[in-house]
Amino acid sequence: MKKRYAVCGVSNRAIGMFIGPMLTTFAGTCEVVALLDIDPKRHEVCKSKYPQMADVPEYTPEQFDRMVAEAKPDVILAVGRDDTHAGYIVRALEKDLDVLTEKPMATTGADCRRILDAEARSKGKVTVTFNYRYAPIHTKIKEMVLEGKLGRITSVDLNWYIDTYHGPSYFKRWNRIREISGGLSIHKSSHHFDLVNWWIGQKPVEVFAYGALNYYGPDGELNPKKEDGRYCDTCDVRQDCQYYTRWTTRSQNQSVKDDHLGTVKTDGAYSGYRPDACIYDSEINIEDTYAATVRYDGGTLLSYSVNFSLPYEGYRLAINGTKGRLETMEYHAPSRTPFPTEVQTIDYFPLFGSKETIHVVQREGGHGGGDPVLLEDLFLGPDPKRPYSILSGSEDGAYSIGTGEAVWRSVKENRPVRLEDVLSGNLQPV
Missing domain, CATH: 3.40.50.720 (NAD(P)-binding Rossmann-like Domain)
Structure with a gap:
């Protein structure tokens, strides 16, 4: 039925x-x-x-x-x-x-x-x-943890990189207003925090973080002109904007194309919405750079950073445990990366023994091949042959968002922030 x-x-x-x-x-x-x-x-x-x-x-x-x-x-x-x-x-x-x-x-x-x-x-x-959970490389990491190859997880290092094509897209759209998006530590980093929470099977307890607006907003160092209300499609100084000219030729305007929305025209395709607002506008009130430490209820410590204006897109991950360590690096957008990239692998280092390099079978589809398998679980039911839980529920959603809010609250208040306080719903606005 x-x-x-x-x-x-x-x-x-x-x-x-x-x-x-x-x-x-x-x-x-x-x-x-x-x-x-x-x-x-x-x-x-x-x-x-x-x-x-x-x-x-x-x-x-x-x-x-x-x-x-x-x-x-x-x-x-x-x-x-x-x-x-x-x-x-x-x-x-x-x-x-x-x-x-x-x-x-x-x-x-x-x-x-x-x-x-x-x-x-x-x-x-x-x-x-x-x-993101469903990408083959990510499910393999989960399986390695479950198999006990790393032992008890002691620490995780995760550094995420957003390139100069994808990063500015958030600052052209509604994401740039914290009251609407919660900021990028929620909109984007909730993906990353959920991955770590799921991989290690623990709940975050406390967060301390630093953050800043380094690239965008009116004080961005590459801002060609301090003036609010500009749009890429009609801007008179767009040829002086390096974020624009890096991805857009004079004869082919691609300024409103981004990784999330595809091409949305600026000629009224949608009422009152334009995805090409200036990345240097003064209404921007979120950060573009974070560094955070997260403590988990099982004792694991996460060292996390994300930067929304880098030459290439991807991440570096290391998970350390009492029996070994794994490392991997992914380039998310190799077609935009200005140098050759290798197929992603996982390097496993047992605490005592020789290194293993693990090659993971790749799949077609968005988010590293994760989207098609997620849709199967959603619309056909979870794969009965999969020996572990992967579909996310409300508690998973809450802990990923709670970590993101704790990050920006810690940035604003310069103090550690506990997840139980964030998820109580009783914290005052910052």
Whole structure:
């Protein structure tokens, strides 16, 4: 019997990652019965891409209750802007509906608390679509930890790099406003914190962090002109902006293309939304650089950093344990990397013995081959042959977000921040 899905937030991510596969690959198990968005043009874009959606009813956020009553969904798919997730999740749980939500599940620890409490009272369950877990290299790391090859995990070093194509995209869009996105320690780093939490099977307890806005905002060193309200598509000094000219030729304007949204035109394709705002605007109130230490309930210590303006994209990871160490490095976007890159491998160093280099079978698909397998688990049920849990629930979502909020709170307050305080929902605004 097909499950009935109502899509709340008809973003390009919703269309490409979820709606398209539900209408094709998983048509035997899924049915999209409603679309909900604040912008009717998003409904038009979705239906123009998938004409078979023509008769699917459309709703506005204020019509959520009516949508549930009329469309009778089994599952709410929360995939709009990050700050909308919590509201749809809680309202769905109050109606005993299941929820699939894009990460981050929410943008604050307080909203995480609302979701956890609502789920405890509900027959519905929350699933968070952490697709990074599903990349073959990441599942292999999990398996090595479970096999005991590293022993008891003592420390993790994770350094994440975002390049000068992907990094600025966050500062052109709504992500640059903390009140909407929670900042990049939540929007982006929640992916990274979830991976570590899952790999080591422990919960974060306390965070201390430093952070800064080094590259973007009006004081960015490469800002060609201090002036607010500019857009790449019409900027009169864009040829003096190195972030623009690095990726855009004079004859081919690609300024509004980014890794998350694809190409969104600036000529009114969506109402009141432009993804090409100036990366040097003074309304930017988030950081672009973090360094953090996280203490876990099992004794592991995480040393984490992320930088949103680097020459290449990827990460370096080391996990240390009482029986050995593993190391790996990934280039996320080799087509944009200005030098040859090798296929990712894992180096394993037993505490006493010789090094092993492990080659992992690669898969096609987004997020390192993780997206297709995640979709199978979501729409066909978890793989019964997999010997460990991988789908994320509300607690996973809350601890990843709580760590991200603890990071920026520590930056602002110059003190260690405990996860139990963040997830209590009682902390005052900074």
